[in-house]
Structure formats: C-alpha cells, structure tokens
Amino acid sequence: MLRKKSTRQNIRRGIILMMFILFPLTYNFLSPYIIIHGASQGVVNGSFIMFAGLFVSSLVFGRAWCAWGCPAAGMQEALFLAQNKTVHPRKIDWIKWVIWVVWIGIIVVSVVMAGGYRKVDFFHLVRDDFAANAGAESLIRWLMMYSIVTVTIAVMALTMGKRGFCHAACWMAPFMILGRKLRNRMPWWSLRLKADPSACTDCNSCVRNCPMSLDVNALVHAPSMEHSECILCGNCADSCSKNVIQLEWSAGK
Known part of the structure; x- marks a missing residue:
C-alpha cells in the first residue's frame, strides 16, 4: 500500500x-x-x-x-x-x-x-x-x-x-x-483531508513528511484537518502506514 x-x-x-x-x-x-x-x-x-x-x-x-x-x-x-x-x-x-x-x-x-x-x-x-x-x-x-x-x-x-x-x-x-475559506462555508463536494484519530499511533511520520512544515498530527486529533497553509499534496496520507489520513472528495462545511 x-x-x-x-x-x-x-x-x-x-x-x-x-x-x-x-x-x-x-x-x-x-x-x-x-x-x-x-x-x-x-x-x-x-x-x-x-x-x-x-x-x-x-x-x-x-x-x-x-x-x-x-x-x-x-x-x-x-x-x-x-x-x-x-x-x-x-x-x-x-x-x-x-x-x-x-x-x-x-x-x-x-x-x-x-x-x-x-x-x-x-x-x-x-x-x-x-x-x-x-x-x-x-x-x-x-x-x-x-x-x-x-x-x-x-x-x-x-x-x-x-x-x-x-x-x-x-x-x-x-x-x-x-x-x-469561502469553500469551507459551503456544503459542496471538494478535495479534502479526512482522518481517523482512533487509528493514530502518534508516530509523527505525517509531520516529518509535510512539505509545508505543519503539525499534521495535531490536525489529525482536531475536529477537522483544516489549515490555511495545507496544500493538499497528500504526503501525510501517503506516509502513514496505518492509513489514518485520506485525501478524498467529500462534502461538508
């Protein structure tokens, strides 16, 4: 995988x-x-x-x-x-x-x-x-x-x-x-990061591999994986051996 x-x-x-x-x-x-x-x-x-x-x-x-x-x-x-x-x-x-x-x-x-x-x-x-x-x-x-x-x-x-x-x-x-920011106020489908914090082992591989130097581990445990400096590259999802993070299409505010 x-x-x-x-x-x-x-x-x-x-x-x-x-x-x-x-x-x-x-x-x-x-x-x-x-x-x-x-x-x-x-x-x-x-x-x-x-x-x-x-x-x-x-x-x-x-x-x-x-x-x-x-x-x-x-x-x-x-x-x-x-x-x-x-x-x-x-x-x-x-x-x-x-x-x-x-x-x-x-x-x-x-x-x-x-x-x-x-x-x-x-x-x-x-x-x-x-x-x-x-x-x-x-x-x-x-x-x-x-x-x-x-x-x-x-x-x-x-x-x-x-x-x-x-x-x-x-x-x-x-x-x-x-x-x-406007998109986040609307319910339409868009590219987003989603996380399952219950599966996270806090290995911080997502943090080490983020090209924007974000504390991705904190975002995993936050209500949503939303950050203005996130560029949706998918590095955090692709470096996670537990499949905690997904880069996907979804609807929501």
Missing part, C-alpha cells in the same frame, strides 16, 4: 519539476508585474485571468495548485536536498499578506488611473517578449523580472527552510486561501 502511495508522490513531484522546467514559457501568465502593466493599460491580461482562475479553482481544489501545478513548488522541493529545515509558519506567514495587500493596492490604483479595464488580451506583453523580432529591451526586461523571481524563490527556500517562499512571499497563495 505504501509503495502505491509513494507512486502518487513521485508523479506529483515529477509534474511540479516539469512545471518548473517550463517556467520560462509560463512565467508571463503568473507574473506579479505583468498584471500591473496590464492594469495600467486597462487590459485584462493572462496574469489577471490566471489569478482569477486560481481563486475559482480553490473553491473545489483548495490549494492543490501549490502541490500539483506550481513551478515554484518544483524548484523548492528540488532544493529539499540542500535545505530540509522545518519552517515555523506562524512566524512568517503574515509577510505574504502584507506583500499581497500592497500589490493588490497597486493594481487597483493602476486600473483607476487607466480609467478602468477596457479590453481583454490574454497574451498582453507575451507577444513582445517571445516574438521572433523581439527587441533587446523586451528581452532584458523579461530576463530581469524572471531572474528576480527565481532567485528570490531559491534564496528564501534555502535560508528559511522548506517552501520558505510559499510561506513568506507567494503572491498567488492568498487568492487560494481566501477561496478555500
């Missing part, structure tokens, strides 16, 4: 590693800068649509994107080989909210100054950066922004510990956390 479960984690890690390899092609659609540029031009661009999509997806999948699709996840989990230190989420999780509020404020101000959104262009700036005749200015701008983002992710993961960037600076996480 554990071998079968570990296969799921191998697949998951393979997916996010591939997403990181492809990050140069997808960066423009996840860029914190390009959505601001689009807002200043009154353009609903690819970044805007992607961030809105992450919020909508979280109503059903929670923060599963963070575990199964995020390019930054691929880089950070690869860096576990160099830095596998446990992070203390409560000490740094608030930082990303400050960053997010300031960033959203800049976007709102940019839209207002532009007179509102006037058109939709999913490939806004992407054509300029990847066109065959793209100028040096476009290439330099893209390289600078991409380098800043990737170096920041790597440095934070190596200095803070496991998925340090996710905890302290990710501009995408708040969209999904807010969506998940």
Whole structure:
C-alpha cells in the first residue's frame, strides 16, 4: 500500500519539476508585474485571468495548485536536498499578506488611473517578449523580472527552510486561501483531508513528511484537518502506514 502511495508522490513531484522546467514559457501568465502593466493599460491580461482562475479553482481544489501545478513548488522541493529545515509558519506567514495587500493596492490604483479595464488580451506583453523580432529591451526586461523571481524563490527556500517562499512571499497563495475559506462555508463536494484519530499511533511520520512544515498530527486529533497553509499534496496520507489520513472528495462545511 505504501509503495502505491509513494507512486502518487513521485508523479506529483515529477509534474511540479516539469512545471518548473517550463517556467520560462509560463512565467508571463503568473507574473506579479505583468498584471500591473496590464492594469495600467486597462487590459485584462493572462496574469489577471490566471489569478482569477486560481481563486475559482480553490473553491473545489483548495490549494492543490501549490502541490500539483506550481513551478515554484518544483524548484523548492528540488532544493529539499540542500535545505530540509522545518519552517515555523506562524512566524512568517503574515509577510505574504502584507506583500499581497500592497500589490493588490497597486493594481487597483493602476486600473483607476487607466480609467478602468477596457479590453481583454490574454497574451498582453507575451507577444513582445517571445516574438521572433523581439527587441533587446523586451528581452532584458523579461530576463530581469524572471531572474528576480527565481532567485528570490531559491534564496528564501534555502535560508528559511522548506517552501520558505510559499510561506513568506507567494503572491498567488492568498487568492487560494481566501477561496478555500469561502469553500469551507459551503456544503459542496471538494478535495479534502479526512482522518481517523482512533487509528493514530502518534508516530509523527505525517509531520516529518509535510512539505509545508505543519503539525499534521495535531490536525489529525482536531475536529477537522483544516489549515490555511495545507496544500493538499497528500504526503501525510501517503506516509502513514496505518492509513489514518485520506485525501478524498467529500462534502461538508
């Protein structure tokens, strides 16, 4: 059973590693800068649509994107080989909210100054950066922004510990956390973790294997396995020899 479960984690890690390899092609659609540029031009661009999509997806999948699709996840989990230190989420999780509020404020101000959104262009700036005749200015701008983002992710993961960037600076996480909080108020079916605390032997393998440094054992014994920093990767379920934890579809508030 554990071998079968570990296969799921191998697949998951393979997916996010591939997403990181492809990050140069997808960066423009996840860029914190390009959505601001689009807002200043009154353009609903690819970044805007992607961030809105992450919020909508979280109503059903929670923060599963963070575990199964995020390019930054691929880089950070690869860096576990160099830095596998446990992070203390409560000490740094608030930082990303400050960053997010300031960033959203800049976007709102940019839209207002532009007179509102006037058109939709999913490939806004992407054509300029990847066109065959793209100028040096476009290439330099893209390289600078991409380098800043990737170096920041790597440095934070190596200095803070496991998925340090996710905890302290990710501009995408708040969209999904807010969506998940809304989901938790609704009775619809969604991806969730469920636990049978009576079968738990408190071996803490779930804690050791959590890539987000959560006290999963405490969640097992809590009324529900709900935590805003849980990314529904299933590592805790797949590392439990007693099948205490299940990653499943279920309804409930």
